[in-house]
Amino acid sequence: MEPNTAAARDESRQPSPRDLEVLSRQLGRPVRDVVEIPARCVCGNPLVAATAPRLGNGTPFPTTFYLTHPVITSAVSRLEAAGVMNVMNEQLAGDDVLAAAYRSAHNAYLKARSDIGERSGIGPVPEIDGISAGGMPTRVKCLHVLVGHSLAAGPGVNPLGDQAISAISEWWTADTCYCEGAWDTTGEAPSRDLSRHGPQGLPDIVGRPAPVRKTSGAAEAGQ
Numbered sequence: 530m531e532p533n534t535a536a537a538r539d540e541s542r543q544p545s546p547r548d549l550e551v552l553s554r555q556l557g558r559p560v561r562d563v564v565e566i567p568a569r570c571v572c573g574n575p576l577v578a579a580t581a582p583r584l585g586n587g588t589p590f591p592t593t594f595y596l597t598h599p600v601i602t603s604a605v606s607r608l609e610a611a612g613v614m615n616v617m618n619e620q621l622a623g624d625d626v627l628a629a630a631y632r633s634a635h636n637a638y639l640k641a642r643s644d645i646g647e648r649s650g651i652g653p654v655p656e657i658d659g660i661s662a663g664g665m666p667t668r669v670k671c672l673h674v675l676v677g678h679s680l681a682a683g684p685g686v687n688p689l690g691d692q693a694i695s696a697i698s699e700w701w702t703a704d705t706c707y708c709e710g711a712w713d714t715t716g717e718a719p720s721r722d723l724s725r726h727g728p729q730g731l732p733d734i735v736g737r738p739a740p741v742r743k744t745s746g747a748a749e750a751g752q
């Protein structure tokens with residue numbers, strides 16, 4: 530295999546039926562409008578799902594990179610609970626170089642979303658022009674978004690996403706598979722939306738999101 534060829538990259542980006550099933554199991558709900566798998570575990574399972582910039586129902590959707598792997602999402606939630614976002618916002622306020630790199634990450638996010646829109650045949654989505662996710666370009670509002678971006682883009686693109694990935698190394702590192710036991714692999718994959726929690730860093734301007742993070746006790750919802 531030559532993973533660096535464009536053909537190999539395209540093939541690895543394409544979500545297979547198995548990828549979609551794994552995503553549904555990871556999230557505890559069926560996924561919709563997933564057009565690419567921009568980051569994978571060393572074993573091949575998805576870490577991040579790329580959602581189309583316009584959903585099948587027409588809704589503009591700015592949060593392109595969605596962290597799906599439960600081991601990573603819960604590790605990142607631990608960082609959020611520990612107040613890491615406040616620390617990062619203080620860093621941004623006091624470090625011009627970091628602030629500039631973060632603005633560049635915002636632009637890279639917009640460019641990546643536009644490329645995905647083009648590759649998936651969706652084209653431009655003017656309603657979300659200039660709107661990225663996670664608080665970019667000036668604030669940190671959702672670490673899951675930043676980590677999803679960093680995993681999709683590779684190191685050196687989103688400085689705060691990279692920083693968060695370093696900070697979860699006690700629970701997850703890119704060189705090891707943590708999939709075993711990380712989600713329910715028995716029975717049928719979720720086919721009904723049983724979640725009731727909000728999406729990762731979604732601005733108010735959009736409607737119903739595609740996937741949301743799996744949480745315990747999600748089975749009680751039944752709308």
Ligand SMILES: [Zn+2]
Nearest residue numbers: 570572706708
């Ligand atoms: Zn794995």
